[in-house]
Amino acid sequence: MRWVYVQMTSRVPHSPLGRIITRRAAQAIEEALSDTRVVLVIGARQSGKSTLVADIGRSVSARWLSLDDSQTRKAAEFDLSGFVRQARPLIIDEVQRVPDLMLSIKAAVDEDGRPGHFLLTGSARVMGLRSVPDALPGRMETIELWPLSxxxxxxxxxxxxxxxxxxxxxxxxxxxxxxxxxxxxxxxxxxxxxxxxxxxxxxxxxxxxxxxxxxxxxxxxxxxxxxxxxxxxxxxxxxxxxxxxxxxxxxxxxxxxxxxxxxxxxxxxxxxxxxxxxxxxxxxxxxxxxxxxxxxxxxxxxxxxxxxxxxxxxxxxxxxxxxxxxxxxxxxxxxxxxxxxxxxxxxxxxxxxxxxxxxxxxxxxxxxxxxxxxxxxxxxxxxxxxxxxxxxxxxxxxxxxxxxxxxxxxxxxxxxxxxxxxxxxxxxx
Known part of the structure; x- marks a missing residue:
């Protein structure tokens, strides 16, 4: 099965403050995308992860997919491999909702070693969860985002x-x-x-x-x-x-x-x-x-x-x-x-x-x-x-x-x- 998405399939979040606040972590994420295949941004829910990565994603024309959306999550669970083989860069929000995606992401980036393919977010310490396979050593950089300073x-x-x-x-x-x-x-x-x-x-x-x-x-x-x-x-x-x-x-x-x-x-x-x-x-x-x-x-x-x-x-x-x-x-x-x-x-x-x-x-x-x-x-x-x-x-x-x-x-x-x-x-x- 080949997936083709012509637009973002989940609503891209906006800041509740009505303005985008410059986050100190933005530079670290951009630097990581320049030389790392997968970048994972973790942090508390409502800390601004989705808003930040969406803003970064717009600058590189990335596609946005949120696993908080039930239909998107069902699609991911139905065809793990096809889900990650879309046009990239690809943002997957709340990736811990479908832990098995990590193995499919590993397979995808092993086929193509160029940096900046996937930008992921998680509201839990994703790689520490028992349900998440240890799939991405050496392929992923993790950046923690705290609530606003x-x-x-x-x-x-x-x-x-x-x-x-x-x-x-x-x-x-x-x-x-x-x-x-x-x-x-x-x-x-x-x-x-x-x-x-x-x-x-x-x-x-x-x-x-x-x-x-x-x-x-x-x-x-x-x-x-x-x-x-x-x-x-x-x-x-x-x-x-x-x-x-x-x-x-x-x-x-x-x-x-x-x-x-x-x-x-x-x-x-x-x-x-x-x-x-x-x-x-x-x-x-x-x-x-x-x-x-x-x-x-x-x-x-x-x-x-x-x-x-x-x-x-x-x-x-x-x-x-x-x-x-x-x-x-x-x-x-x-x-x-x-x-x-x-x-x-x-x-x-x-x-x-x-x-x-x-x-x-x-x-x-x-x-x-x-x-x-x-x-x-x-x-x-x-x-x-x-x-x-x-x-x-x-x-x-x-x-x-x-x-x-x-x-x-x-x-x-x-x-x-x-x-x-x-x-x-x-x-x-």
């Missing part, structure tokens, strides 16, 4: 990570920001999903409620055939409330009435569909007293705030509730930058059995470290640098900088290697 929303630079590891680094930077505390709380509760950014008030809350319910009832159920959706929803709420805390599986299981093995499986599923992310513990064998437990964060701070019942107004009031959510917001913004930064950097956290903590430890391949603390306050004191100084004492010159990000407006020195900086430096620098 603050710099993408504002048109800022989002260059904090690259600047932190540049030759000049952060220590020679003086940044002053006009962002007020209430502004940070609005950004936190809004998050980065385009639909949420485009809405306000009850309509935004309605989006968040529907998003989690639909994701569990659709994607999570498809991945694992879980029958107890209420338990999964309860776990999402609990993990949101524990943003920035250690992932204690037994404690969570006791609270939910589940075994820690079940909690571990459920958390893994939530990672596969980009609801949560684990931040691994950092260690360079400097101490045997480091706690080898990951932290958990929500991929989007707006989802986290909504699941905790927090709005911009409640977060702006004095109290301890903003701390973990603000740390989640900062971690998620840095994680976005790591997906496109020129510097190859990994993110960790540190906690010792002596209760010394560092919220974020960034380390490049040369072993250089930038350590970050997050503080939900307008002022900073020397005590806020305790964990950063602990690292400096053990790393010496390998610690490039220790930074406390806070809701104040000025950059302030706290010693040769230490600075307090406004959180907005993440996207304004």
């Amino acid at each position: 603050q710099g993408e929303i504002d048109g800022g630079t989002d260059s904090f990570v690259d600047l932190a590891f540049a030759e000049e680094g952060l220590l020679g930077v003086y940044h002053q920001s006009a962002e007020p505390r209430a502004g940070y709380m609005e950004r936190l509760s809004r998050g980065g999903f385009p639909e949420a950014v485009a809405r306000t008030g009850k309509r935004r809350a309605r989006f968040f409620s529907s998003y989690i319910a639909d994701l569990i009832n659709r994607d999570v159920m498809q991945l694992a055939e879980i029958q107890r959706a209420p338990e999964m929803r309860a776990l999402v709420k609990l993990l949101a409330a524990r943003s920035g805390q250690l992932l204690q599986l037994r404690t969570i299981g006791t609270e939910l009435g589940l075994s820690h093995q079940t909690v571990q499986r459920y958390v893994g599923l939530l990672e596969e569909v980009f609801v949560v992310k684990r931040i691994p513990p950092w260690s360079r064998n400097l101490t045997t007293r480091a706690v080898a437990t990951p932290k958990v964060m929500m991929v989007d701070s707006g989802i986290a705030a909504h699941q905790c019942g927090m709005s911009t107004q409640t977060l702006s009031k004095p109290g301890p509730h903003a701390g973990g959510l603000l740390e989640n917001f900062v971690v998620s913004e840095i994680a976005r930058q790591l997906s496109w930064s020129e510097e190859d950097v990994e993110m960790f956290h540190l906690r010792t059995r002596d209760q010394v903590e560092v919220d974020i430890v960034l380390e490049n391949r040369r072993g250089q470290v930038v350590a970050i603390e997050v503080k939900a306050a307008d002022t900073v004191s020397g005590d806020d640098f305790r964990g950063l100084r602990y690292l400096h004492d053990r790393l010496g010159d390998d610690l490039l900088a220790g930074v406390v990000l806070y809701t104040g407006t000025q950059t302030l020195p706290f010693g040769p290697k230490f600075r307090a900086m406004p959180i907005a430096a993440l996207w304004e620098l």
Whole structure:
């Protein structure tokens, strides 16, 4: 059977914001298409994958096929080989819906080794799914797309990570920001999903409620055939409330009435569909007293705030509730930058059995470290640098900088290697 499509068979998506926002990942996708046969863009539903790849696809006259469309999906399942042997470049949206397509794509690109044949998207970690054959090693590049960063929303630079590891680094930077505390709380509760950014008030809350319910009832159920959706929803709420805390599986299981093995499986599923992310513990064998437990964060701070019942107004009031959510917001913004930064950097956290903590430890391949603390306050004191100084004492010159990000407006020195900086430096620098 020979397939001939003279037009796109599924509706190409448009941005809910009414405008196309320049995404930092676009350059990486275009570069990958220039030398790689298959490019896969993965990320959370509603993060803008389809809009981005459609925009890129228009520039190369690619055909668009979405497996979220039932008729298109049936056609793919009926004739896997014929489906992928259409005119190319070919965009296949939500490819995880028909996992066996991967073998047909492999056969197609093995026949013709030229780059840029297939641009795929997936709302789950496609190659990690049990139902997806490991068909494309050496033939495919995977690019992760997060929800919008603050710099993408504002048109800022989002260059904090690259600047932190540049030759000049952060220590020679003086940044002053006009962002007020209430502004940070609005950004936190809004998050980065385009639909949420485009809405306000009850309509935004309605989006968040529907998003989690639909994701569990659709994607999570498809991945694992879980029958107890209420338990999964309860776990999402609990993990949101524990943003920035250690992932204690037994404690969570006791609270939910589940075994820690079940909690571990459920958390893994939530990672596969980009609801949560684990931040691994950092260690360079400097101490045997480091706690080898990951932290958990929500991929989007707006989802986290909504699941905790927090709005911009409640977060702006004095109290301890903003701390973990603000740390989640900062971690998620840095994680976005790591997906496109020129510097190859990994993110960790540190906690010792002596209760010394560092919220974020960034380390490049040369072993250089930038350590970050997050503080939900307008002022900073020397005590806020305790964990950063602990690292400096053990790393010496390998610690490039220790930074406390806070809701104040000025950059302030706290010693040769230490600075307090406004959180907005993440996207304004």
